Amino acid sequence: MSANPPVLRPRPAPRPARRRAAPSRPAPHREPMPVVLTAVIVAGALPVAFVWWQNTIPGSLDSPAADLSAAGRIAGLLAAYLLLVLVALMARVPWLENRIGSDTVARLHRALGEYTVALAFAHAVLIVCGYAWQGHTDPLTETWAVVTGYTDVWLAAVSLGLLGLIGVVSARAIRRRVAYESWYHVHLLAYVAIALAFSHEFAVGTEFSASPRNRLLWSAAHVVVGAAVVVFRLGLPLYRSLRHGVRVAAVVAEGPGVVSVHLTGRDLDRLGARAGQFLRWRFLARGQWWQSHPYSLSAAPTPDALRITVKALGDASGAVARLRPGTRVWFEGPYGAFTARRRWGATARPARPVLLLAAGAGVTPLRALYETLPAAARGGPGHHDGRHDSGSGDGGVLLVQRASRPEDLVLHAELRRIAQARGFGLLAVVGPRGGPADDPLRADRLRAMVPALAERDVYLCGPAGWTAFVRAELRRAGVPARRIRTEAFAF
Numbered sequence: 001m002s003a004n005p006p007v008l009r010p011r012p013a014p015r016p017a018r019r020r021a022a023p024s025r026p027a028p029h030r031e032p033m034p035v036v037l038t039a040v041i042v043a044g045a046l047p048v049a050f051v052w053w054q055n056t057i058p059g060s061l062d063s064p065a066a067d068l069s070a071a072g073r074i075a076g077l078l079a080a081y082l083l084l085v086l087v088a089l090m091a092r093v094p095w096l097e098n099r100i101g102s103d104t105v106a107r108l109h110r111a112l113g114e115y116t117v118a119l120a121f122a123h124a125v126l127i128v129c130g131y132a133w134q135g136h137t138d139p140l141t142e143t144w145a146v147v148t149g150y151t152d153v154w155l156a157a158v159s160l161g162l163l164g165l166i167g168v169v170s171a172r173a174i175r176r177r178v179a180y181e182s183w184y185h186v187h188l189l190a191y192v193a194i195a196l197a198f199s200h201e202f203a204v205g206t207e208f209s210a211s212p213r214n215r216l217l218w219s220a221a222h223v224v225v226g227a228a229v230v231v232f233r234l235g236l237p238l239y240r241s242l243r244h245g246v247r248v249a250a251v252v253a254e255g256p257g258v259v260s261v262h263l264t265g266r267d268l269d270r271l272g273a274r275a276g277q278f279l280r281w282r283f284l285a286r287g288q289w290w291q292s293h294p295y296s297l298s299a300a301p302t303p304d305a306l307r308i309t310v311k312a313l314g315d316a317s318g319a320v321a322r323l324r325p326g327t328r329v330w331f332e333g334p335y336g337a338f339t340a341r342r343r344w345g346a347t348a349r350p351a352r353p354v355l356l357l358a359a360g361a362g363v364t365p366l367r368a369l370y371e372t373l374p375a376a377a378r379g380g381p382g383h384h385d386g387r388h389d390s391g392s393g394d395g396g397v398l399l400v401q402r403a404s405r406p407e408d409l410v411l412h413a414e415l416r417r418i419a420q421a422r423g424f425g426l427l428a429v430v431g432p433r434g435g436p437a438d439d440p441l442r443a444d445r446l447r448a449m450v451p452a453l454a455e456r457d458v459y460l461c462g463p464a465g466w467t468a469f470v471r472a473e474l475r476r477a478g479v480p481a482r483r484i485r486t487e488a489f490a491f
């Protein structure tokens with residue numbers, strides 16, 4: 001690679017000779033759900049449905065009112081089951097976080113959360129309507145009767161209110177307007193909601209009140225999930241933070257609003273952190289200790305040093321620049337499946353040429369991967385795929401960094417040094433974003449810029465809108481979806 005890798009400045013798109021339809025703005029991209037994990041969750045619902053079936057006396061579904069009540073019972077059981085699944089998904093179990101990926105787990109949690117809230121409300125409405133119909137009264141009178149007649153149901157009604165509140169703050173339109181911390185703290189009420197609903201399940205749910213075995217199994221499921229939360233969200237982070245004694249070593253300005261935080265600690269190799277992963281950092285400094293934020297490693301971890309690079313977006317990320325050397329740091333993780341090992345197994349050696357595409361702070365995990373990725377087994381100098389020659393001097397690994405202004409090319413000088421040392425390709429694409437019709441990373445321009453594009457494994461990280469756009473263009477350029485890995489910088 002040349003000493004100064006090329007900087008491409010987007011030119012205005014040439015005026016088309018004939019009027020042709022501009023490529024339409026891509027539909028918002030939806031990543032596929034993890035199939036196996038989803039199948040396991042669905043399979044877990046089968047015993048729940050079976051318990052309901054066992055406790056539904058043959059011939060009892062003999063009237064619309066009884067049907068409503070029975071539908072209400074199964075809705076309630078499934079809501080309670082899913083609530084437990086939601087908590088388990090967010091327990092930060094390392095296997096889930098590192099194999100499936102934190103962002104994918106969070107997406108599944110979000111999707112199931114919608115069903116859970118809907119089922120919980122369906123449970124209440126169906127039960128009340130069924131009972132009202134059977135008792136020849138109206139639903140409002142019946143609601144008052146069940147809520148005031150049984151303490152457990154009253155608690156369950158409060159639980160339903162909390163679930164409704166969580167559902168409201170999580171609705172996309174509202175989530176965008178609510179600060180992350182407020183949204184997060186409202187979410188913690190889910191633990192209270194589970195506790196409040198628990199006693200009414202045993203007191204009025206025939207599936208449990210009549211069966212000690214079901215009560216035992218249901219309690220055991222709660223204990224296992226609760227233990228996972230305590231171990232993985234509290235115990236392990238606390239143990240690791242004390243064990244490794246991480247402190248801020250230095251804070252270095254990298255560009256407008258961007259700093260790198262160099263961290264030291266003991267036996268950091270024992271953490272098993274890999275390039276491409278992130279940790280949740282809690283800086284024990286005034287005004288910062290009470291919240292943790294996820295930042296990716298921006299350099300390959302060593303036994304006594306870690307580094308993150310942070311762009312100031314809000315209060316917490318802005319305060320990172322003011323950290324003093326010596327500040328103690330607690331952390332959770334490492335987390336994330338945006339790694340070479342996850343893609344290519346134990347050797348982490350790419351089986352095909354690689355394209356790393358970064359914008360803004362999204363360069364951080366890619367910078368670490370760029371430093372550590374072994375050259376591709378296929379591709380690199382001399383590799384021909386029949387159409388292109390990916391032996392264009394990029395060693396099978398090309399990093400394309402996108403920024404609006406040259407000064408926003410975060411860590412670019414380091415990337416240049418790595419490119420030279422490792423013989424990898426590096427391109428900077430600088431300039432304003434065009435519309436979908438003339439964006440410099442449009443499919444045809446990507447194809448022209450990146451040799452053997454369709455052959456490559458792609459790692460993509462940047463702002464959400466940009467990532468969705470580039471992903472759609474990569475698909476248009478012929479890169480199969482399974483070969484595009486993205487890391488979302490927002491859950």
Ligand SMILES: Cc1cc2nc3c(=O)[nH]c(=O)nc-3n(C[C@H](O)[C@H](O)[C@H](O)COP(=O)(O)OP(=O)(O)OC[C@H]3O[C@@H](n4cnc5c(N)ncnc54)[C@H](O)[C@@H]3O)c2cc1C
Nearest residue numbers: 180293294295296309310311314315316317361364489490
């Ligand atoms: C997996 C992952 C890796 C990341 N790696 C980096 C990195 O290497 N460098 C970097 O500069 N940024 C990174 N980010 C983004 C960084 O976490 C946010 O910019 C930061 O948390 C913003 O906090 P704030 O209070 O300063 O800003 P705010 O104005 O409060 O928030 C800005 C945005 O960050 C989101 N956000 C805020 N707090 C959190 C949180 N605790 N967890 C998740 N999202 C949050 C908000 O929803 C909002 O979209 C990463 C995010 C994720 C999810």
